[in-house]
Amino acid sequence: MKISGTNTIPYPVAQVWDALLDPAVLVRTIPGCERLETTGEHTYAMTVTAGVAAIRGTYDGTCALSDLVEHKSLVMRLQGAGAPGTIDATVHVSFAETDGGTTISYDADAVVGGMVGGVGQRMLTSVSKRMAQEFFDNVAAAIGGPAPAAAPAAETPAGAAGPVYTAPPRAAAGGVSSDFLTGVAVGAGLVLLGVIAGRWSRRR
Amino acid sequence: MTTKLMGEKVQRVEDQRFLRGKGRYVDDVAVGPATLHAAVLRSPHAHARIVDIDVSEVLDVEGVHAVWTYDDLADLSAPMAEPLPLLIPHPDLTHGRTQYALAKDEVNYVGEAIAFVVADDRYLAEDAVSRIKVDYELLPAVVGVEAARRAEHLVHEDVPGNVGARMEQSTGDVEAAIAAAPHRLSLDLTVERSACTPLEGRGTVARWDPDVGRLQVWSSTQTSTGVRAAIAVKLGLDLAQVDVITPDVGGGFGVKINHPWPEELLVPLAARALGRPVKFTEDRREHFISSAHERGQVHHVEVGFDDDGRLLGLDVMFWHDHGAYTPYGLIVPIITSTQLLGPYKPAVYRARFESLYTNTVMVTPYRGAGRPQGCYVMERTMDAIAAELGKDRTEVRAVNFIQPDEFPFDQGLVFQDGRELEYDSGDYPALLQKAKDLIGWDEFPAFREEMAAEGRRVGIGLACYVEGTGVGPYEGAHVHIETSGKVKVATGLTTQGQGHATVFAQLVADELGVRFEDVEVVTGDTRRMPYAVGTFASRAAVMSGSAIHLAAKRAKEKVLRIAAEALEADEEDLEIVDGVVSVKGSPGSSIDLGTVAVLSNPLRYAFDEASQAATQFSVGDPGKPPVAEDDEPGLEGRDFYSPERATFAAGIHAVIVETDPETAEITILKYAVVHDCGTLINPMIVEGQIHGGVAQGVAGALYERMAYDESGQLQNASFMDFLMPYVTEVPDGIDIDHLETPSPLNPLGIKGAGEAGVIPSAAVFAAAIEDAEGIPIRSMPISPSELFHLREAHR
Numbered sequence: 001m002k003i004s005g006t007n008t009i010p011y012p013v014a015q016v017w018d019a020l021l022d023p024a025v026l027v028r029t030i031p032g033c034e035r036l037e038t039t040g041e042h043t044y045a046m047t048v049t050a051g052v053a054a055i056r057g058t059y060d061g062t063c064a065l066s067d068l069v070e071h072k073s074l075v076m077r078l079q080g081a082g083a084p085g086t087i088d089a090t091v092h093v094s095f096a097e098t099d100g101g102t103t104i105s106y107d108a109d110a111v112v113g114g115m116v117g118g119v120g121q122r123m124l125t126s127v128s129k130r131m132a133q134e135f136f137d138n139v140a141a142a143i144g145g146p147a148p149a150a151a152p153a154a155e156t157p158a159g160a161a162g163p164v165y166t167a168p169p170r171a172a173a174g175g176v177s178s179d180f181l182t183g184v185a186v187g188a189g190l191v192l193l194g195v196i197a198g199r200w201s202r203r204r
Numbered sequence: 205m206t207t208k209l210m211g212e213k214v215q216r217v218e219d220q221r222f223l224r225g226k227g228r229y230v231d232d233v234a235v236g237p238a239t240l241h242a243a244v245l246r247s248p249h250a251h252a253r254i255v256d257i258d259v260s261e262v263l264d265v266e267g268v269h270a271v272w273t274y275d276d277l278a279d280l281s282a283p284m285a286e287p288l289p290l291l292i293p294h295p296d297l298t299h300g301r302t303q304y305a306l307a308k309d310e311v312n313y314v315g316e317a318i319a320f321v322v323a324d325d326r327y328l329a330e331d332a333v334s335r336i337k338v339d340y341e342l343l344p345a346v347v348g349v350e351a352a353r354r355a356e357h358l359v360h361e362d363v364p365g366n367v368g369a370r371m372e373q374s375t376g377d378v379e380a381a382i383a384a385a386p387h388r389l390s391l392d393l394t395v396e397r398s399a400c401t402p403l404e405g406r407g408t409v410a411r412w413d414p415d416v417g418r419l420q421v422w423s424s425t426q427t428s429t430g431v432r433a434a435i436a437v438k439l440g441l442d443l444a445q446v447d448v449i450t451p452d453v454g455g456g457f458g459v460k461i462n463h464p465w466p467e468e469l470l471v472p473l474a475a476r477a478l479g480r481p482v483k484f485t486e487d488r489r490e491h492f493i494s495s496a497h498e499r500g501q502v503h504h505v506e507v508g509f510d511d512d513g514r515l516l517g518l519d520v521m522f523w524h525d526h527g528a529y530t531p532y533g534l535i536v537p538i539i540t541s542t543q544l545l546g547p548y549k550p551a552v553y554r555a556r557f558e559s560l561y562t563n564t565v566m567v568t569p570y571r572g573a574g575r576p577q578g579c580y581v582m583e584r585t586m587d588a589i590a591a592e593l594g595k596d597r598t599e600v601r602a603v604n605f606i607q608p609d610e611f612p613f614d615q616g617l618v619f620q621d622g623r624e625l626e627y628d629s630g631d632y633p634a635l636l637q638k639a640k641d642l643i644g645w646d647e648f649p650a651f652r653e654e655m656a657a658e659g660r661r662v663g664i665g666l667a668c669y670v671e672g673t674g675v676g677p678y679e680g681a682h683v684h685i686e687t688s689g690k691v692k693v694a695t696g697l698t699t700q701g702q703g704h705a706t707v708f709a710q711l712v713a714d715e716l717g718v719r720f721e722d723v724e725v726v727t728g729d730t731r732r733m734p735y736a737v738g739t740f741a742s743r744a745a746v747m748s749g750s751a752i753h754l755a756a757k758r759a760k761e762k763v764l765r766i767a768a769e770a771l772e773a774d775e776e777d778l779e780i781v782d783g784v785v786s787v788k789g790s791p792g793s794s795i796d797l798g799t800v801a802v803l804s805n806p807l808r809y810a811f812d813e814a815s816q817a818a819t820q821f822s823v824g825d826p827g828k829p830p831v832a833e834d835d836e837p838g839l840e841g842r843d844f845y846s847p848e849r850a851t852f853a854a855g856i857h858a859v860i861v862e863t864d865p866e867t868a869e870i871t872i873l874k875y876a877v878v879h880d881c882g883t884l885i886n887p888m889i890v891e892g893q894i895h896g897g898v899a900q901g902v903a904g905a906l907y908e909r910m911a912y913d914e915s916g917q918l919q920n921a922s923f924m925d926f927l928m929p930y931v932t933e934v935p936d937g938i939d940i941d942h943l944e945t946p947s948p949l950n951p952l953g954i955k956g957a958g959e960a961g962v963i964p965s966a967a968v969f970a971a972a973i974e975d976a977e978g979i980p981i982r983s984m985p986i987s988p989s990e991l992f993h994l995r996e997a998h999r
Contacts, residue, residue: 088342111913113250113314118921119922122919
């Protein structure tokens with residue numbers, strides 16, 4: 001499945017770039033993200049809850065950012081699996097300064113497997129795009145807004161490879177986080193995630 | 205005088221039950237809290253190595269009774285650790301592969317079984333399945349014929365080129381014949397994958413009785429005896445310890461002839477290991493991704509012909525996508541390569557195919573079983589020849605027909621049963637005349653003009669087929685006349701909606717002279733008839749029908765012998781009407797069948813008034829043994845029917861379609877079927893089979909396909925996206941005409957009818973759409989949007 005799109009965040013590239021590389025921002029902006037653990041430089045393990053209608057569940061996944069060209073582009077490799085299905089995606093992300101804002105273009109090549117692949121496929125592209133929109137809106141809000149009162153404290157529990165970030169209890173994000181939206185994208189959320197997160201490479 | 209029921213439109217006795225919700229399917233068996241329920245963890249990947257399976261989060265869940273992966277199987281029963289059987293080996297299947305009941309090290313299609321969980325209920329079992337963590341190493345997926353042929357990646361490392369089999373059959377030097385022909389054409393023709401999609405998926409229930417060491421299994425299968433044999437081998441049991449019962453089945457259409465499915469072994473294994481009844485009922489998505497598909501083939505045709513369109517040389521090469529494994533051998537491509545010939549007799553014919561591995565669900569026969577593809581290839585070729593020569597399409601067909609006086613006609617090939625492809629009987633010119641009359645072939649040009657004047661676009665198409673039905677090796681039957689006069693009939697093959705209880709009862713009622721309602725038919729129960737093959741290849745009426753007829757004949761012989769003695773009459777003078785044996789011409793001298801049954805079984809003990817007549821002080825010649833040396837007690841007949849070869853049914857379908865000039869929507873205006881399945885037992889049931897077949901054919905030609913993406917994910921694994929047509933998409937009224945050319949191979953002259961309705965669909969719709977549009981149609985199925993894009997491409 002190929003998904004591409006563009007979104008604009010009304011802040012300069014430098015700010016957007018920093019936000020997207022900050023796990024504390026990611027954990028509260030990725031739709032459905034419950035937990036994000038830093039496992040290395042620009043690599044994360046995470047837990048995301050998402051679903052399309054009845055096909056709902058929790059996914060454990062990893063993502064890794066690579067080929068970072070500061071303020072220009074990055075590649076994200078993403079792999080996730082949960083009861084409703086699997087996602088493996090490579091997302092090319094590029095950044096461009098436009099009118100004091102930042103236009104982000106993403107180009108994802110995703111393999112969506114399991115139940116979601118067979119049953120929800122038809123809805124994934126549109127849902128993914130809407131979730132991307134939600135994500136970037138969240139990022140914009142995170143950059144512009146005050147630090148959340150219950151800011152997720154980075155902690156490093158025993159046994160964890162790096163700091164673990166958990167999302168604050170989230171209110172429905174304005175207007176778009178209907179059950180349908182947050183719900184849907186098994187694949188979508190993760191592909192979306194893809195936008196931030198990582199690129200998965202097939203081990204052949 | 206009892207009316208003969210052969211050929212009568214007798215109402216189906218099954219329907220009262222089915223229509224009132226009284227059908228009893230596998231899922232209706234063993235309901236109650238004692239039964240445990242199974243769920244299966246299936247691969248989400250089309251091709252991957254299994255690095256690790258972690259079941260630790262499931263083991264201690266309350267209510268979960270078993271969690272098995274491949275590593276557990278050997279301890280439960282050593283043969284379970286071996287691959288599943290390759291059911292139909294063939295010398296050309298040089299690289300046959302079958303899966304394990306639970307994947308060992310590698311998965312080769314989305315849906316392959318990896319782990320098996322048994323729990324108190326299905327909810328719990330599925331929740332447990334979701335807690336199993338599998339670490340995969342992904343491998344590149346091979347999807348579709350083209351990728352399989354390119355062989356940049358291999359499905360199985362030890363199968364070079366992804367080629368499971370190569371096969372060739374020919375009747376002469378085809379290349380020379382084509383080179384010498386005055387006209388030549390070549391065509392490339394594609395058919396996509398589809399599937400049977402019966403309303404009831406697979407299902408198995410098993411109950412182990414520790415007191416007697418016996419296993420009882422219910423399975424939604426097309427072969428109880430096949431499942432029984434497989435379970436016995438895999439569980440290390442004697443055949444005598446296993447009973448398999450096939451209750452009502454909600455459709456099979458071919459997919460359920462494959463056996464044993466992993467669950468068909470794992471469920472009995474669990475029932476024995478846990479000492480509780482265990483049930484597995486497949487859900488819809490599972491059926492899409494873990495049962496079987498068919499139809500996917502790519503063909504290349506070279507043909508040489510004379511000025512009349514006579515086939516001088518026909519050379520067909522095709523590539524068959526058999527999916528990840530080959531449990532059912534080469535049956536489908538062999539059928540395509542042989543049945544492609546239909547009613548025609550090319551001077552020289554060569555068929556070659558490669559059967560290819562892909563990382564998709566495996567292939568087993570689907571109603572028609574390779575014939576729809578073969579018919580499509582042959583009939584597209586006929587239409588192309590007619591277009592090339594500027595001749596009427598029916599004329600080109602007529603010059604190629606095998607003529608009525610040429611039977612038996614040997615095509616010079618080997619058929620799917622390993623026997624010669626020799627047609628037993630038929631009358632193809634008569635069929636063609638009927639088809640032309642029924643559809644209005646000669647009147648169509650005027651109709652086309654009329655429609656064109658209204659701005660409407662219509663086309664007509666026609667397709668002929670011959671179907672080898674009733675393949676061996678055999679079927680058997682047991683007919684038992686009870687002391688009540690009621691007749692119990694058992695045959696071993698299974699029933700999945702055909703109306704066997706009706707047509708078989710008709711045969712028995714006719715032969716024995718009993719009332720139809722006194723005959724009860726049981727199918728697919730190994731306790732009642734342990735020798736059987738199965739229900740496939742339109743064989744039930746031919747095989748079991750013949751066996752039942754023969755068994756009833758044997759029972760009748762015994763009835764007449766005993767009755768003649770009791771009535772002190774000559775057997776020749778007796779007749780049986782409505783269950784009463786009497787001397788012709790003297791109705792007072794009679795005995796009913798129940799009494800004959802009593803007399804057939806010499807008794808020491810009486811248990812009711814009737815049986816007193818058979819006790820030792822009442823009957824028998826004191827000078828002879830009560831049961832003669834060459835006789836046995838009871839009023840029974842048992843016999844088997846095993847023909848030399850298949851019997852060949854034939855038919856022609858014709859359709860008029862309308863295509864919307866703007867939207868490219870395809871509408872069926874008229875659909876006509878002429879059909880010759882030999883002597884008809886019950887025309888209503890044959891017509892029902894045709895209706896169902898046409899509906900399924902329309903589905904396959906215009907709607908259904910398996911939408912795999914390049915990574916091997918089936919994207920339309922639900923009825924939301926897999927377009928099974930509604931009744932609104934099926935022709936409103938199908939005109940049917942019959943021809944009855946009896947088969948000389950069986951006592952009743954019957955030929956099979958179950959698959960015929962679906963065989964010519966792709967061919968006939970391609971022909972009609974091509975006729976309407978003037979654009980060559982070379983790939984089926986075809987959707988409005990594909991037709992729309994074809995128009996753009998040919999603009």
